[in-house]
Every structure is written in C-alpha cells, then in structure tokens.
Amino acid sequence: MATLEELSTRRELLAQGHRLCAGCGAPIAVRQVLLALPPEAHAVVCCPTGCLEVSTTIYPYTSWRCSYIHNAFENAAATLSGVQAMYTALKRKGKINEDFRFVAFGGDGGTYDIGFQSLSGAMERGHRLIYVCYDNEAYMNTGIQRSGATPRGAWTTTSPVGHVRTGKHEGRKDLTAIMAEHHVVYAAQAAISHWRDTVAKAEKAWEYAKEGPVFLNILAPCHRGWRFPMEKTIEIARLAVRTRFWPLYEVEKGEWRLTVNVANPLPVAEWLKMQGRFAHLFRGKGNEEVLAAIQADVDRQWSELMARCRSAVPA
Amino acid sequence: MPRILAIVGTDAAAEAMRQIDPEVVAVYPITPQTAVVEKFAEYVADGVVNTEMINVESEHSAMSACIGAAAAGGRVMTATSSQGLALMWEELYVAAGLRLPIVMTNVNRSLSAPINIHCDHSDSMGARDSGWIQLYSENAQELYDNLLQAVRIAEHPEVRLPVMVCVDGFIISHAIDRVEVLDDDRARAFLGDYVSLPGYSLLDAAQPVSIGMFDGLYGYYYEAKRAQEEAMARALTVIKEIGEEYRQVSGRGYGFWEEYGLEGAETCVVALNSACGTIRSRLKEWRARGAKIGLLKLRVFRPWPGEELARRLAEFKTVAVFDRAVTLAGGKGGPLCGEIAATLYGQAHRPRLVNYVYGLGGRDLTQALVDQALEELAAMPAVPEPMLPVRYLGLHA
Numbered sequence: 170m171a172t173l174e175e176l177s178t179r180r181e182l183l184a185q186g187h188r189l190c191a192g193c194g195a196p197i198a199v200r201q202v203l204l205a206l207p208p209e210a211h212a213v214v215c216c217p218t219g220c221l222e223v224s225t226t227i228y229p230y231t232s233w234r235c236s237y238i239h240n241a242f243e244n245a246a247a248t249l250s251g252v253q254a255m256y257t258a259l260k261r262k263g264k265i266n267e268d269f270r271f272v273a274f275g276g277d278g279g280t281y282d283i284g285f286q287s288l289s290g291a292m293e294r295g296h297r298l299i300y301v302c303y304d305n306e307a308y309m310n311t312g313i314q315r316s317g318a319t320p321r322g323a324w325t326t327t328s329p330v331g332h333v334r335t336g337k338h339e340g341r342k343d344l345t346a347i348m349a350e351h352h353v354v355y356a357a358q359a360a361i362s363h364w365r366d367t368v369a370k371a372e373k374a375w376e377y378a379k380e381g382p383v384f385l386n387i388l389a390p391c392h393r394g395w396r397f398p399m400e401k402t403i404e405i406a407r408l409a410v411r412t413r414f415w416p417l418y419e420v421e422k423g424e425w426r427l428t429v430n431v432a433n434p435l436p437v438a439e440w441l442k443m444q445g446r447f448a449h450l451f452r453g454k455g456n457e458e459v460l461a462a463i464q465a466d467v468d469r470q471w472s473e474l475m476a477r478c479r480s481a482v483p484a
Numbered sequence: 485m486p487r488i489l490a491i492v493g494t495d496a497a498a499e500a501m502r503q504i505d506p507e508v509v510a511v512y513p514i515t516p517q518t519a520v521v522e523k524f525a526e527y528v529a530d531g532v533v534n535t536e537m538i539n540v541e542s543e544h545s546a547m548s549a550c551i552g553a554a555a556a557g558g559r560v561m562t563a564t565s566s567q568g569l570a571l572m573w574e575e576l577y578v579a580a581g582l583r584l585p586i587v588m589t590n591v592n593r594s595l596s597a598p599i600n601i602h603c604d605h606s607d608s609m610g611a612r613d614s615g616w617i618q619l620y621s622e623n624a625q626e627l628y629d630n631l632l633q634a635v636r637i638a639e640h641p642e643v644r645l646p647v648m649v650c651v652d653g654f655i656i657s658h659a660i661d662r663v664e665v666l667d668d669d670r671a672r673a674f675l676g677d678y679v680s681l682p683g684y685s686l687l688d689a690a691q692p693v694s695i696g697m698f699d700g701l702y703g704y705y706y707e708a709k710r711a712q713e714e715a716m717a718r719a720l721t722v723i724k725e726i727g728e729e730y731r732q733v734s735g736r737g738y739g740f741w742e743e744y745g746l747e748g749a750e751t752c753v754v755a756l757n758s759a760c761g762t763i764r765s766r767l768k769e770w771r772a773r774g775a776k777i778g779l780l781k782l783r784v785f786r787p788w789p790g791e792e793l794a795r796r797l798a799e800f801k802t803v804a805v806f807d808r809a810v811t812l813a814g815g816k817g818g819p820l821c822g823e824i825a826a827t828l829y830g831q832a833h834r835p836r837l838v839n840y841v842y843g844l845g846g847r848d849l850t851q852a853l854v855d856q857a858l859e860e861l862a863a864m865p866a867v868p869e870p871m872l873p874v875r876y877l878g879l880h881a
Contacts, residue, residue, distance in 0.1 A: 231694035239696035247545035251552025254536040258507035290541030
C-alpha cells in the first residue's frame, strides 16, 4: 500500500473550495478513494443527485479535476455503465489509448433505495467499474429523511419522535452483503476514520475494477443529520467501528475477511449517546426495548459476519 | 446496387442499426419493439457489428446508459415502445437537455391502463415536449430511411439533439414489407464518421469535462432551455438539407411532409404513420370520382414546421386531422389537431378544422371507417363553422 507520504504528494482530483459542510464525511471518503487511483490512470466520476453532487458542481464552477457526469438520482450505476461501454468500444477500435477507470459516488438514498435497481443491474452485468456508497444513513440533501440505511431508533424528519413513535421502526438494509451476493469481484465495507484500511481497500478496488464490478460502502457521518458537533465526524465514525455497529471487512473473489478486529467492543449505546438523533432513547424511561433491539441488531450482524469470515480474524 | 428485401418493420430497424454500427446500444425488451433487440443481438453474436450491447434491467437504465455512453463521445442507439418510453420519461429530458445525439426507434403502442399491446400514438405524443426530434414513418421503408437520416440530424453541430423515429406497432413492426436498402458502402458513406465536438467528451484525457452540472445558484437554466429551442428551430433547416442529400444517395427524398392529391383540392386530410396508407387508398377512388380531397402525411412533428405548414393548410377550405391519440382534456381531441389549430390561428384565412380520433389501442382503421369520414366531410355545408366537435371513428356504441 502507498505510504501516507506518497499519498500526500498525489494530485487531489476533488479540489478544495467545494460547498460541502465543514465536518462533512463525504469528501473525506471521496479523497481516500481517489488518492488510491494509480497516478498514471484517468478517472471518470459519476454522481447521482445528492449532497456531493450539488456541492461540487455549481455551474459554472466544478470541483472535479477529472471528468465527471451527473445524470439523475436513481441511475448513477446505469449511467456509468454506459460510459464504460463507450470506453470499451472506442478502445477496441483504437480510437482511445489512455487508461481510464470509472467510479460512482452515491449517498445511501441514491444507492440503497432509489438507485438500487440500477446498481444491481450494473453489478450483475459485470461492468468494470467501482460503485462507492458514502453512507450517512439518511437523505441528507433534502434535509434528513429516513432511508433504507437509517438505523433502528433514529430520529429523522420522516421518522420523527412523537407520542407513540420513537424514531425509525425498522432496521437497516445490509447492502454490502447484498452486493457481495451479486458475486462482484470485490466488495468491502470501510469507514472514513480508518483511512489506512479504506485506502488499502480502494487500491484493491481500482485494481479489481479492471476485471469486473466493485462495490465499496464507506461510513461517512453527517453532523447535520446525526446531530453532533462538526469536529467530531471522525470520532463518531471510529466509535461506530469500535461498537461493532459498522464492521470493517472485505469480500475478495468470494472470500469474506474481517479487516479490523474489534475484540472488546463497547456497547452500542456509547455510540448512540453521542448523537442527537438518538437522544430521545436516553430521555426518561421506556426506551429500553428499543435500545436492546439496536444492540441485538449489532450482535446478530456481527455473528453472521463471523460465520462468513472463514480466515483468521486479524489482531 | 440497392438490395430489395421482404422484411418485417422491426428487421428494417435492425438493418439500419447494423449499417450504422453504433459504438453502444443499450436496450430492454418490450412488445412490440422486442424483435429489434433480438435481431440486433444476433448481429452482435455473429460479430457482424462492432457494438457494445448493454442488456439493461429497465428502460430507465437503457436511456441512462445511452446518456452516459453518448457523453463519452460516440454513436449510441436504443429502441422502445409504450410503457418503456413512459419509464424513460425523466431521462428523455436529460438526454435532450445535455444535447446528446442519441437515436431511438419508438415502435408506437398504447399506454396502460387498460393494458393493451397494440398501436396508437399515446407514447410518443406524451414525449412531444421532451426536447427530442420526432420523425414519423408510414412503413418499413420510411423507418429504415428515417433512421439513417436521424444519425446525421442528431450529430449535426447546429442541432446536437436526440432523435426519436416512430413507426406503428404490429401494423408495420410485424408485417412484411418491401424495403429497398442501400448497399453498405453507400450507407456508410452517407452516415460518415461520428461528429465529435472537442471539449464535450468524458474520455478526453487532455481536457476533463464536467457534464450535468447543478444550476443551483447562478441561474443558467433558462438560457439552456432557450438554447434548446433555438437548436430545435435550426433542426428544421438541417432536416431539409439531409433529406435532400438522402434523395441523391437513395432516390428517395424527404421533407417535412409528403402530399398526395392536394393540387386543386378543397379538403386536406392530415395524418401520421400507417393510417396514411389506408387513407391514400380510399382517396384514390374518391378522387377518380372527382372529389377535391387529398392527403398531407406529416413526417416531422418535432421540430414543428409551423410556418410552412400554416401557409400550406391555409390554402384549403377544410382540414381534417386524424389523431391516433387523445389529450384526455375533456373533449379537446388529439394532440396533432391541437397543434394544427394553434398553428392556423395566425392565418388570415382559417380553414374549417375537423378532428377524427381513431385507432386507440390498435382499433383497426378500416377502409369503411375512412369512407365514413370522407362521406361526412363531403356532406358538410359550404358555410363553415371554424371548428367542429371531435369525432371518434370506430368507437363501439
């Protein structure tokens, strides 16, 4: 893997001056992935509609130093599969010689929910591209609405806390596993707090994307939606890993492997307590059942993952 | 030497696609378009074309992939019908707004509900304001000819807009027709190479570009839409030029419309697509008996050739518009008639306008039904009312 020193000398493809919030997790995820791009290769980025899209391409300015396309909300994977097909066709005809790689960056709304069909289709068809979900667990661009990635118990503006409801009723969709079950060449779950792990996965992703589809799911906290101080973005992401809420693993050509072990996990409540979106669960009594259900979600997810990881758990 | 083939309409579309040999084709099957996809897949399987074919999981993704591919700089085609076109709705606007020269065959079919697989023009009429050029085709020959010309029109630097070539489902798509195709060399010479615009391709390593940017704060949306309007207006000239060039190559010329028996006529029937064949065959007999009535078969619906059309139609006492779609506005009739009425408004002489809705959901337009309309038109009193209530031909009692 490239050293931090090497990475620091590489040209950033997402330029400074974009309009994402201070403390936003999304550009951190993007930079970790793009820094891992082999310097001699060219990238085409595709974003579905979302925070990253609206904040980086306010006409007539663009933050992208590489080629970039936005089409609509639900179709980044299909759009990029078209770009990649054109590249293949032109390359075959000798009309293009450069080494181009293709990556989509979508939020969880555009990936887990409205873009799910398009994503599933592109993965099944074996396009040589990377799809990165920067998962901030709700529709943040439209102002914090629940998505298929929102955890149980979380307050959002469409799963509010009221007299008879305590935030989102349902658990989250395990999208990384679903993508792995598409038998993609490489699928991985990462978090912006663990930059070395993320960049290592991104390096593999760029390499494997020469063979077929790759999916990366990167936890990228949103302080506006999760309700925490903006300087705590990385800390919150790290705690999601430390509580086993967000396990870091990869599925390399069908082999499941934990990449960061969490031997002595903290209770998930430690992570929940830091976020205003779960504050109602700690106010007064009566929410013990919800808290227990969230911990049960975490425990079940971890044991299922362990059952899939046949190789030794890293230290 | 041109080859004369006896093929179904969908094969005529596939034959044009074989000669065009686009870099990317992204498609999804739907009745009655499916045979286009199947035939083209055979060409790919046999290595007859050099195309990257993407068998997507929906029409929404078909058009999405076409947009990505076209933005990467090359020839891109697809085909659909009915619900498929409806599912593409959002993407039709994006393709046109991003000024991408995508060419699509639309095999006209009704829209649900009730679900019905047969021909009418509800699908393409629903897309009439999406920013796509729309060419209509009476038969398989015109479908083939229109597709070759569509590539040139779409890629023209003065235009850069997507083109939809429409043809009637089953009536033409599944019927064997005589089609004269250009030999491959001649077709390819006419088509030429893809017209690339420097600085507009995602795959230009020397010049990275951002496409589909957000117009949130600075407000160029309005100007972009006005620019689309202007490109559409320029397309009128380009369509004429390319139609003339195609005449020299094929012997078959194309303009905005084709006339039959309109010299000295007092009544003009206006229609689109296959109905024109049935109407023409009846007019032949009526004219032999001395009736002063002819046919204007409209080919170019978008851009709307309003000025020329208004001048021509103002020469008649009566204009009878046949519509294979309804606007569902409560008795306003069909979209074609609505456009013609608006176009005639500025004319000093306005002919009487009669609107016949026919053939929804594939209801046959029989010779008897055409006669029924022609008899009614012939019996109308000399003093015209400007616009008569909408007639529904062939509607069960």
